[in-house]
Amino acid sequence: MQEKYIDETKQGEAFAIAEKSGNSKKLFLESYGCQMNFSDSEIVASILNEQGYNTTLKAEEADLILLNTCSIREKAEQTVRMRLAQFKNLKKERPNMTVGVLGCMAERLKTKFLDEEQLVDLVVGPDAYRDLPNLLKETDDGRDAINVILSKEETYADINPVRLGGNGVTAFVTITRGCDNMCTFCVVPFTRGRERSRDPHSIIEECQSLWNNGYKEITLLGQNVDSYLWYGGGPKKDFAKASEMQKLTAINFAQLLDMVAVAVPNMRIRFSTSNPHEMTEQVFRMIAKHDNICNYVHLPVQSGSDRILQLMNRQHTRQEYLDLIKKGKEIVPDISFSQDMIIGFCTETEEDHQLTMSLMREVEYDYGYMFSYSTRPGTPAHKKLEDDIPVDVKQRRLAEVIALQGELSRKRMQGYVGRVHEILIEGTSKKNQNQWKGRNSQNAVCVFDKLEGQKLGDIVSVFVHGNTQGTLLGETV
Ligand code: SAH
Ligand code: F3S
Numbered sequence: 001m002q003e004k005y006i007d008e009t010k011q012g013e014a015f016a017i018a019e020k021s022g023n024s025k026k027l028f029l030e031s032y033g034c035q036m037n038f039s040d041s042e043i044v045a046s047i048l049n050e051q052g053y054n055t056t057l058k059a060e061e062a063d064l065i066l067l068n069t070c071s072i073r074e075k076a077e078q079t080v081r082m083r084l085a086q087f088k089n090l091k092k093e094r095p096n097m098t099v100g101v102l103g104c105m106a107e108r109l110k111t112k113f114l115d116e117e118q119l120v121d122l123v124v125g126p127d128a129y130r131d132l133p134n135l136l137k138e139t140d141d142g143r144d145a146i147n148v149i150l151s152k153e154e155t156y157a158d159i160n161p162v163r164l165g166g167n168g169v170t171a172f173v174t175i176t177r178g179c180d181n182m183c184t185f186c187v188v189p190f191t192r193g194r195e196r197s198r199d200p201h202s203i204i205e206e207c208q209s210l211w212n213n214g215y216k217e218i219t220l221l222g223q224n225v226d227s228y229l230w231y232g233g234g235p236k237k238d239f240a241k242a243s244e245m246q247k248l249t250a251i252n253f254a255q256l257l258d259m260v261a262v263a264v265p266n267m268r269i270r271f272s273t274s275n276p277h278e279m280t281e282q283v284f285r286m287i288a289k290h291d292n293i294c295n296y297v298h299l300p301v302q303s304g305s306d307r308i309l310q311l312m313n314r315q316h317t318r319q320e321y322l323d324l325i326k327k328g329k330e331i332v333p334d335i336s337f338s339q340d341m342i343i344g345f346c347t348e349t350e351e352d353h354q355l356t357m358s359l360m361r362e363v364e365y366d367y368g369y370m371f372s373y374s375t376r377p378g379t380p381a382h383k384k385l386e387d388d389i390p391v392d393v394k395q396r397r398l399a400e401v402i403a404l405q406g407e408l409s410r411k412r413m414q415g416y417v418g419r420v421h422e423i424l425i426e427g428t429s430k431k432n433q434n435q436w437k438g439r440n441s442q443n444a445v446c447v448f449d450k451l452e453g454q455k456l457g458d459i460v461s462v463f464v465h466g467n468t469q470g471t472l473l474g475e476t477v
Pocket of ligand 1: 072302372
């Protein structure tokens with residue numbers, strides 16, 4: 001899940017600081033992959049904060065090194081392997097240091113990790129973080145420790161995440177875990193288990209507490225937020241077995257959005273990720289109803305060809321997707337969309353590729369996340385289909401799709417010029433210390449000169465007078 005999906009090349013940064021006085025042990029925690037992993041790391045830091053660990057940005061002073069890993073593409077796994085190799089010398093110097101692997105790679109490789117990587121002492125899957133204190137007792141005694149049991153219930157609802165190294169303005173709030181969709185290319189259902197929704201009361205409490213602590217924007221997170229369904233029971237799959245009362249009082253995603261928007265009326269609300277086959281008109285109506293829900297939807301499609309969509313088990317057609325986009329544009333006139341695309345999936349022809357490009361032109365996405373198909377062991381596509389598109393063809397098609405998205409992004413950014421936008425100040429521009437950066441409701445990044453009296457977290461009216469391919473240029477009015 002991606003910003004919306006965070007490109008693996010850009011990440012791996014360790015972020016501080018979870019400090020509790022009296023804690024003497026040091027934890028170096030680095031996250032890879034999607035926003036969910038970054039959010040999970042905040043839960044891990046919170047659990048370990050209670051176990052005597054404060055976070056550090058310096059691996060060389062750590063007692064415990066944890067990498068929260070991603071398996072979505074082979075390259076993501078290679079990045080983690082390379083990072084582990086860098087810790088080898090450190091471990092020689094500090095033999096008492098514990099090195100652990102969390103997240104999707106831990107879940108996928110299980111004990112193999114302990115066999116393959118001599119360096120690794122600890123392997124913990126995404127549903128087993130509560131067991132970390134026990135597992136660390138084992139590693140303290142010199143034994144390797146592993147827990148990769150997937151849960152049907154775990155949502156960490158009662159754990160108050162420690163906010164790691166953010167800007168103090170924007171935060172993630174997890175609402176569902178796991179995924180039941182079984183897209184044929186995707187490893188997530190295997191690494192994150194069955195889909196389950198978090199108790200809405202705990203979601204609202206977390207949102208209110210964020211607001212009381214100065215946060216101005218939240219992103220509700222899930223592999224598949226539209227499939228959120230709270231009925232007081234376990235996994236969504238068991239909803240049919242729920243009691244009449246549970247069925248009557250169940251809460252879906254649109255209703256949750258409504259509740260959150262009312263509970264924190266001045267908080268900006270975003271959500272990610274939506275799945276086209278589960279997203280409903282009701283969600284667009286909620287965006288239209290509440291000013292504080294942003295006019296932006298990340299709506300991955302993966303391909304513009306019906307034949308490929310079917311091979312991917314995406315459960316919707318090109319036309320259904322386009323109809324959904326059309327509905328969104330009707331209900332929320334200034335809505336923006338972004339995409340995920342997989343280029344060069346098994347059997348993809350030049351014609352399929354052209355269908356992807358024409359779909360992109362039709363939707364006019366603000367931006368997107370495009371990657372070559374990477375076959376993942378254990379997935380249905382890996383078992384049943386041949387990864388038959390040559391690397392050079394994948395690369396050429398990917399370059400074409402990225403170039404097209406560049407054109408579309410520039411065009412969309414131009415469309416924002418000449419108007420005033422409400423921008424949430426999220427930090428200082430990387431390129432110019434005298435400028436702020438922030439985003440408008442549609443999630444477009446805007447930079448503008450700092451004025452006296454403005455501060456981080458303010459929402460300011462900015463007149464946009466120009467743009468680059470991906471950024472709006474403006475000035476405060
Ligand atoms: N439900 C989440 C999906 C997480 S995976 C979401 O929609 O955000 C995030 C993205 O990674 C997917 O949308 C897809 O575009 C990409 N992806 C997943 N598996 C892949 C694979 N095997 N090869 C290339 N890209 C993949
Ligand atoms: Fe993966 Fe499809 Fe779920 S992309 S996370 S199986 S919606």
